[in-house]
Amino acid sequence: xxxxxxxxxxxxxxxxxxxxxxxxxxxxxxxxxxxxxxxxxxxxxxxxxxxxxxxxxxxxxxxxxxxxxxxxxxxxxxxxxxxxxxxxxxxxxxxxxxxxxxxxxxxxxxxxxxxxxxxxxxxxxxxxxxxxxxxxxxxxxxxxxxxxxxxxxxxxxxxxxxxxxxxxxxxxxxxxxxxxxxxxxxxxxxxxxxxxxxxxxxxxxxxxxxxxxxxxxxxxxxxxxxxxxxxxxxxxxxxxxxxxxxxxxxxxxxxxxxxxxxxxxxxxxxxxxxxxxxxxxxxxxxxxxxxxxxxxxxxxxxxxxxxxxxxxxxxxxxxxxxxxxxxxxxxxxxxxxxxxxxxxxxxxxxxxxxxxxxxxxxxxxxxxxxxxxxxxxxxxxxxxxxxxxxxxxxxxxxxxxxxxxxxxxxxxxxxxxxxxxxxxxxxxxxxxxxxxxxxxxxxxxxxxxxxxxxxxxxxxxxxxxxxxxxxxxxxxxxxxxxxxxxxxxxxxxxxxxxxxxxxxxxxxxxxxxxxxxxxxxxxxxxxxxxxxxxxxxxxxxxxxxxxxxxxxxxxxxxxxxxxxxxxxxxxxxxxxxxxxxxxxxxxxxxxxxxxxxxxxxxxxxxx
Amino acid sequence: xxxxxxxxxxxxxxxxxxxxxxxxxxxxxxxxxxxxxxxxxxxxxxxxxxxxxxxxxxxxxxxxxxxxxxxxxxxxxxxxxxxxxxxxxxxxxxxxxxxxxxxxxxxxxxxxxxxxxxxxxxxxxxxxxxxxxxxxxxxxxxxxxxxxxxxxxxxxxxxxxxxxxxxxxxxxxxxxxxxxxxxxxxxxxxxxxxxxxxxxxxxxxxxxxxxxxxxxxxxxxxxxxxxxxxxxxxxxxxxxxxxxxxxxxxxxxxxxxxxxxxxxxxxxxxxxxxxxxxxxxxxxxxxxxxxxxxxxxxxxxxxxxxxxxxxxxxxxxxxxxxxxxxxxxxxxxxxxxxxxxxxxxxxxxxxxxxxxxxxxxxxxxxxxxxxxx
Numbered sequence: 001x002x003x004x005x006x007x008x009x010x011x012x013x014x015x016x017x018x019x020x021x022x023x024x025x026x027x028x029x030x031x032x033x034x035x036x037x038x039x040x041x042x043x044x045x046x047x048x049x050x051x052x053x054x055x056x057x058x059x060x061x062x063x064x065x066x067x068x069x070x071x072x073x074x075x076x077x078x079x080x081x082x083x084x085x086x087x088x089x090x091x092x093x094x095x096x097x098x099x100x101x102x103x104x105x106x107x108x109x110x111x112x113x114x115x116x117x118x119x120x121x122x123x124x125x126x127x128x129x130x131x132x133x134x135x136x137x138x139x140x141x142x143x144x145x146x147x148x149x150x151x152x153x154x155x156x157x158x159x160x161x162x163x164x165x166x167x168x169x170x171x172x173x174x175x176x177x178x179x180x181x182x183x184x185x186x187x188x189x190x191x192x193x194x195x196x197x198x199x200x201x202x203x204x205x206x207x208x209x210x211x212x213x214x215x216x217x218x219x220x221x222x223x224x225x226x227x228x229x230x231x232x233x234x235x236x237x238x239x240x241x242x243x244x245x246x247x248x249x250x251x252x253x254x255x256x257x258x259x260x261x262x263x264x265x266x267x268x269x270x271x272x273x274x275x276x277x278x279x280x281x282x283x284x285x286x287x288x289x290x291x292x293x294x295x296x297x298x299x300x301x302x303x304x305x306x307x308x309x310x311x312x313x314x315x316x317x318x319x320x321x322x323x324x325x326x327x328x329x330x331x332x333x334x335x336x337x338x339x340x341x342x343x344x345x346x347x348x349x350x351x352x353x354x355x356x357x358x359x360x361x362x363x364x365x366x367x368x369x370x371x372x373x374x375x376x377x378x379x380x381x382x383x384x385x386x387x388x389x390x391x392x393x394x395x396x397x398x399x400x401x402x403x404x405x406x407x408x409x410x411x412x413x414x415x416x417x418x419x420x421x422x423x424x425x426x427x428x429x430x431x432x433x434x435x436x437x438x439x440x441x442x443x444x445x446x447x448x449x450x451x452x453x454x455x456x457x458x459x460x461x462x463x464x465x466x467x468x469x470x471x472x473x474x475x476x477x478x479x480x481x482x483x484x485x486x487x488x489x490x491x492x493x494x495x496x497x498x499x500x501x502x503x504x505x506x507x508x509x510x511x512x513x514x515x516x517x518x519x520x521x522x523x524x525x526x527x528x529x530x531x532x533x534x535x536x537x538x539x540x541x542x543x544x545x546x547x548x549x550x551x552x553x554x555x556x557x558x559x560x561x562x563x564x565x566x567x568x569x570x571x572x573x574x575x576x577x578x579x580x581x582x583x584x585x586x587x588x589x590x591x592x593x594x595x596x597x598x599x600x601x602x603x604x605x606x607x
Numbered sequence: 608x609x610x611x612x613x614x615x616x617x618x619x620x621x622x623x624x625x626x627x628x629x630x631x632x633x634x635x636x637x638x639x640x641x642x643x644x645x646x647x648x649x650x651x652x653x654x655x656x657x658x659x660x661x662x663x664x665x666x667x668x669x670x671x672x673x674x675x676x677x678x679x680x681x682x683x684x685x686x687x688x689x690x691x692x693x694x695x696x697x698x699x700x701x702x703x704x705x706x707x708x709x710x711x712x713x714x715x716x717x718x719x720x721x722x723x724x725x726x727x728x729x730x731x732x733x734x735x736x737x738x739x740x741x742x743x744x745x746x747x748x749x750x751x752x753x754x755x756x757x758x759x760x761x762x763x764x765x766x767x768x769x770x771x772x773x774x775x776x777x778x779x780x781x782x783x784x785x786x787x788x789x790x791x792x793x794x795x796x797x798x799x800x801x802x803x804x805x806x807x808x809x810x811x812x813x814x815x816x817x818x819x820x821x822x823x824x825x826x827x828x829x830x831x832x833x834x835x836x837x838x839x840x841x842x843x844x845x846x847x848x849x850x851x852x853x854x855x856x857x858x859x860x861x862x863x864x865x866x867x868x869x870x871x872x873x874x875x876x877x878x879x880x881x882x883x884x885x886x887x888x889x890x891x892x893x894x895x896x897x898x899x900x901x902x903x904x905x906x907x908x909x910x911x912x913x914x915x916x917x918x919x920x921x922x923x924x925x926x927x928x929x930x931x932x933x934x935x936x937x938x939x940x941x942x943x944x945x946x947x948x949x950x951x952x953x954x955x956x957x958x959x960x961x962x963x964x965x966x967x968x969x970x971x972x973x974x975x976x977x978x979x980x
Contacts, residue, residue, distance in 0.1 A: 497679050501686035503719055505634070505644075505676065508693040512631030520638045524676070527641050531677045 034111070034171040037134060038141060044134045045403075045453035050209075052138060053081070053089060053202030054402070055453070057211050059131030060093035060196055061218065062399055065225060066125045067097030067194065074246055075225040076190070081204060081211065083232040088143060089202040091135075094195035096188065099153035102160055109136055109149055109196065110164050110173020121370070121445040123250040123336055125399045133173075136198055137166045145199035146176045155191030158183050204232045209402045215239065217393050217400035220347035220377075221339060221441060242346035247337050253445060254286040256331040257296075257323045259369015266316045269308060277311060277319070278304025287329040296322040331371045333364030336443050339398065341557045344377040344439070349559060352437055354379035356481050357559040360473040367462040372444035374463070376470035380478055382561070384435035390414075390424075392431070394457070395441040401455055408456035410440040413467035422479035438474075440467060477558055495532035502528065616792065619749055620699050626743040627696045634676075634689060646688060647671040649741045649881070656880045658929040663873075663889035665930070667741070667880040674738075687735045688742075690714050690725060695739065695750045704751040704788075707733050741881055747838070753787035758840035759810065760785050761817050762828030763801040768794050775828070782817060785830070789842040796851060801828045804847050805969070808859045808868060809833055812953045812964070819965040825973070828853065835868055838879070841886040844872065848888045855888050856978065858969065861896035862912075862950035863921035866941070869893045874930050892978040894969065896951050898943040904968070910955035914948055936979040 037044055045055035057079060068075035073096055082090040100108060111133055136147035147166075152159035163176035181187070187195065206212050215229050215237070223242030230236055260268075274280040281293040281304075288296075290304075297304045300318030302311070311319075339347070344359035359377040366372070384391075394401040394410045405411050419425075419432035426432035448458040457463065502524045510517035630646065637644035648671060649655070655670040676685045694714045698705055705713065711732035717724055726732045740747055747753070759782035765774045768786065775783050786793065805827050807813050813831035816822070822829045828847065832840040847853045857872060859865035873891045875883025900906070914922070925931060926941045944950065956964040972978065 494679050497682055498677060500718060500721055500723065501676075501682050504686045504725065505689050506638070508689040509631050509634050509638070511693045512628060512689075512696055513635045515635040515639070520635055523638045523641050524644075527638075527643060527677060530641075531643070 032169055032171040034133075034137060034166065034168040038137060038168045041134070041138060043452045044131070045455070046134065046138045049087060049201055049203035050205055051403070052142075052200065053091065053204060054209065054211050054214055055131075056091045056135040056138070056198055056200060056202070057081075057093065058214055058399070059126075059135050060091065060198075061215075061227075062125040063132050064093060064095035064097060064194070065218075065222060065398070068095055068225075069246065069249070070124075071098035072246060072249070073097060073190070074241070074244065075222070075227075077225060078228045078230070079211075079215065080230040081232045083204065084199070087201055087203060088199070089204065089232070090197060090199050091139075091202075092195065092197040094187070094193060096190040096193045099151045099192045099194055100149075101153060102151075102162075105149055105151060105160075105162050106164060106173045106175065109133055109147055110166055111171050121255055121335070122252040123397055123443055123445050125397050132196065133166070135200070136164065136196075137168065139198040139200035140166050142201035143199045148197040150181070150187065150195040152181075152188045152192050152194075156183070159185055159187060212237075214400050214402060216351055217395070217402075218398075220351045220393070220439060221344075221395045221398040221400065223343050223347040223350060240350070242350045243343055245343075247339070247343075250337045250445075251332075251335040253332060253335040253371075254284060256287060256366070256369035256371075257281075257285045257326075257328055258366075259331075260285075260320075260323070262317060262320045265320050266313070269311055269316055272308060275308055276304060277302060277306045277308055280308055281319075286331055292326060292328060296326050299325065330366050331369065333371045333373070335445055336364050336371055336373050338373055338375050338443055339441055341375075344375060344441075345557070345559055348377050348379050348437070348439065352379040352382075352384070354382035354384055354435070354437070355561050356380040356382075356478065357561075358474045358477040358481075358555075359557050360470050362466050362470045362473075365462055365466050367448070367460045370444055370446045370448075372442060372447075372463065372466075374466040374470045375441040375443070376467070376474050377439040377441075378474040378478060379437045379439075380481070381435050384437060386435045387433070389431040389433055390436040390438060393437060393439045395439065396447040396449070396454065396457060397443055398441070399454070401457070403453070403455040404450070405456070407450055409459040409464045410442070410457060410467055412459060413440070413464050413471060414438060416464075417468055417471045417475060419475060422475040423482040424475075424478070436478075438471070440470070442467075477555070481558070481560065491532045495528055498528040498531070499525065620702070623743070623745050623749045624696060624699050626745055627692050627699075630692055630743065631689070643675050643677045644685070645673050645675045646685070646742055648674050648738045651737070651741065651878050651880070653877050656877045658874065663930070664883040664887040665875040665877065665880045666883060684735065684738075687714075687725060687731070688738060691732065691735050692739055695752070698751045702751075704753055706787075707736060707752055707754055710736065710752055737878070744881075746882065746885075748788050748790055754837055754839070756784050756787055756839070757833045757837045758785035758831060758843075759783065759813060760828060760830045760843070762804075762822040762830075763826055764799040764828055765797040766794055767797055772797060776823075780814070780817065782813070785840050785843055787837065787839040789839045789846065791846070794843070794846075796846070799851055799853075800826060801853060802826050803854045803856060804828045804830060804844060806830045806832065806836075806844060806855055806857045806872070808857075808865060808953060812858065815957075815962070816965050819962050821965045821969070825970070832868070834864075835871065838882070838886065841872060844891075845886050845888055848890065855891040856894050856973070857891060858894050858953060858964075859896070860950065860952045861898055861900070861944060862914075862952075863918055863925055865896075866893075866922075866925050870925065870928065870930070892980060894972050894978045896953055896955070897979075898940055898947055898951075901947065901949075901951065904956065904959060904963075906951070906955060907958055910951055910958055911947075911949035912951065914945070914950055918950065919945065934980065940979060 041047070046052040061077060061079060064077050065075050076096040078094045080092040082092070084090060109132060139145060139147060146163045148161065148163055150159050150161045159181040161179045161181060164173045165176050166173050204211065215227055219225065219227060219239035224244070224246055225239070226241050227239040228236060229239070268284060269280065272280050272284060274283060277297055278290070278293045281288045281296060282290065294304050296319060297306065299322035300315060302315055302318070338361045341359045341361050345357050348357050348359070357377070357379050359375065361375045362373055364371050364373040392405065392411055392414050394405070394408055401408065414431060415429060424432045424434045424436065442457055442463065448460060450456045450458050502521055506517040506520035506524060509515060509520050633646070634644045649667060650670045650672050651667070655668040656665050657668055659666050674681050674685055674688065676682055691710065691714055694710055698710070708729055711726060711729040714732065715724060715726050736747070736752060740750065760775055761778045761782045762775050765772060766783070767773070773783055801822070805816070805821070807816065807829070808831065810831055810833060813829060816829050830840065830844065844855055848855050855872070857869050859868050869891070872888055874889060875887040922941055922945055926938060931937045953964065956968055
């Protein structure tokens with residue numbers, strides 16, 4: 001220790017300076033993932049009370065939807081928020097999925113980074129295996145209460161109820177208690193399903209970035225799901241199905257060689273069970289035929305028959321470089337399941353009170369070797385607010401993204417689209433203005449999020465380009481509609497000018513010629529209607545489609561509602577009609593409804 | 608010369624009613640055929656007006672403008688046309704006459720189910736009535752319509768107006784108000800000693816001449832047309848010229864408007880070119896005021912009225928009319944006025960002496976036959 005000005009410093013500091021490697025090694029130990037995320041829970045979306053509540057619901061619902069779809073069951077999901085105290089909630093989510101076999105319950109709900117989705121390339125909502133266990137961990141940390149899981153795998157088998165308590169230091173869960181329900185507990189109407197209940201600190205507030213908004217948007221992107229939401233004030237909000245067709249199951253694919261990084265390649269080489277390089281390339285990657293495999297090997301200075309165990313770092317690097325140079329087919333895209341134009345429209349129609357709807361599904365493309373596709377839906381007019389910036393709602397594999405809009409590739413794509421070409425006003429470097437909701441969906445085997453909390457899609461050029469193309473397509477259709485609407489208005493005015501004078505003309509003509517004024521009037525009226533046919537496109541439109549003469553009429557990707565149908569459309573199911581005093585109300589729309597809806601204050605139910 | 612006192616004859620009336628019925632039938636037929644009804648209206652613009660050099664009068668060309676019901680710009684006019692045609696039919700059947708203003712009121716009402724009136728003002732109705740007149744190739748008189756009375760006459764003549772004998776020598780200070788309809792069926796000429804007609808632009812000048820008994824001392828007829836003479840005055844002048852062989856001499860202001868009044872009297876108006884044949888007096892003469900009179904008569908600077916831009920533009924237009932273009936005296940007259948840079952009214956002669964115009968100016972010019980054609 002020399003005599004430096006630092007001698008004046010506090011003792012602990014001085015002591016640390018003098019620590020030996022041996023002493024330091026005592027402090028150095030493995031950090032479990034759960035410990036890491038418990039400290040950095042904001043990375044997973046648990047940074048404040050309001051967002052934590054939303055994240056917990058979101059993780060549970062995403063898992064439920066994934067489970068139902070994988071089992072081929074039309075999802076029927078019930079979300080309940082029970083307010084225990086000012087800042088304490090019990091979140092319960094129940095699905096009609098296949099249930100979870102007993103021995104996996106601890107793993108799925110009690111370990112971080114444990115899941116079926118990380119190690120394979122398949123389109124699904126969850127991908128890392130963090131979400132639901134993180135929610136349980138957050139609940140345990142804020143309330144000390146364990147997570148309650150009830151699972152029933154078969155009608156004839158009893159449901160099991162397990163109370164789990166996480167041990168963050170070991171990234172494991174301890175079973176607190178375990179009971180068997182009687183076979184006919186009536187909890188799962190379909191005879192199978194899972195229910196998870198988490199007690200946690202939270203804050204319930206409606207509006208933007210709320211549980212309500214998440215469910216609204218989930219209903220748009222998942223019109224095949226039936227969701228029941230019981231709010232903390234004991235209202236029941238129902239999101240009805242827009243379609244009874246389950247989306248087709250997504251296929252799992254092997255990684256594409258172009259999307260692999262050197263480190264990953266080396267890891268794969270270390271782990272493979274193949275003995276020769278040719279077999280390794282052909283079996284563990286997609287799109288590598290024997291001839292392509294040979295080409296890669298020769299370029300890397302080895303042969304397909306080279307033993308994998310002889311491949312060192314230099315050879316791996318050679319293979320990597322050869323892959324980049326080789327001509328390899330783009331990955332198969334049948335692994336992607338788009339929502340589809342029809343379902344997109346049905347989702348929007350169900351949840352947004354607008355007059356014009358259009359949607360478009362782009363063909364699949366590839367970024368970093370991962371296939372993806374972009375879909376865009378657009379709703380215009382109706383009861384959407386006119387003088388505000390348009391609303392962009394974002395989805396990744398059907399999951400709504402509520403946070404970090406401006407960091408998202410989709411947001412940038414909207415900004416870069418020239419909306420003025422379609423008759424929408426837009427200031428420089430800002431969202432366009434008008435009564436519009438734009439919905440952007442990215443479907444991919446691997447969605448590149450900017451963070452673990454899955455809030456924004458990373459800005460890859462390929463992704464943004466596809467988004468812009470899709471936006472342009474729906475924008476063009478909107479432009480056609482707006483121009484036509486303008487023309488219809490004009491024609492309507494023309495007709496009223498003609499009709500105004502027909503009475504006078506026919507009466508005077510009768511006085512001159514003796515021909516019946518009524519006959520003249522009726523004939524002239526026919527001519528007036530014919531001359532202003534354009535205006536009839538609306539007048540005659542009782543149904544949803546406009547006349548065939550209209551360019552948009554034949555387009556299945558467009559729905560136009562006559563003004564009076566917009567309101568009726570939302571309350572089309574008679575049994576759902578809201579009656580006073582009933583605690584049920586129709587699912588709220590994305591706009592205006594939160595203020596407008598009657599919210600009966602009925603006494604809290606049991607619990 | 609004298610004719611029976613009637614309004615239009617029964618045959619003219621039947622003919623006119625037939626024309627209205629034909630118009631109505633065209634509309635009814637087009638309507639029942641579910642097509643777009645239309646009326647072809649001859650255009651009343653300079654482009655559709657030609658100057659007939661042999662007959663020395665303006666004639667309307669063949670150009671027509673199709674007025675469709677199913678055209679947003681024409682629908683209202685079309686309606687008004689049918690409506691006023693019906694009004695004229697009522698009038699003819701009742702064998703009565705109405706003023707233009709009367710017809711406007713007869714057809715004025717709010718269109719059922721709107722708050723729009725059939726006409727905004729009388730001007731709108733008057734224009735449509737002229738359209739009907741030309742479309743049916745008939746005359747306002749035959750539709751039993753007349754305009755507001757304008758114009759006065761005194762002089763050595765006795766006329767019979769709907770049976771009443773009127774001695775124009777005994778009209779006091781007011782004179783005989785020239786009726787709007789001066790057809791032979793309404794006005795006939797009885798005893799006439801006058802040798803010519805002096806037509807002055809307006810009432811104030813006419814009063815000067817009447818007070819000085821000019822018509823008596825010079826044995827003539829004295830008329831005025833309150834500016835641009837209405838059809839009644841023009842028709843009467845025409846008949847005095849044609850039927851009694853009286854030359855018509857005009858005393859008008861020295862400005863483009865005076866020149867155009869002369870032009871209308873002489874070869875007809877552009878707007879009513881279809882009536883030129885029964886109104887234009889190709890032999891009419893222009894006595895004054897002439898642009899040279901300022902110096903000739905030694906007038907003071909006070910009478911000068913500067914030409915404004917509109918005057919200059921109008922003067923140039925008039926000089927280019929085909930019926931003026933080939934007349935050197937007129938080209939000289941107009942260019943001198945433009946050179947002078949000012950115009951003069953007839954009243955400017957009063958600055959010389961109260962009766963200078965009646966006692967010196969006009970008699971001297973008449974004697975010298977100093978007029979332009």
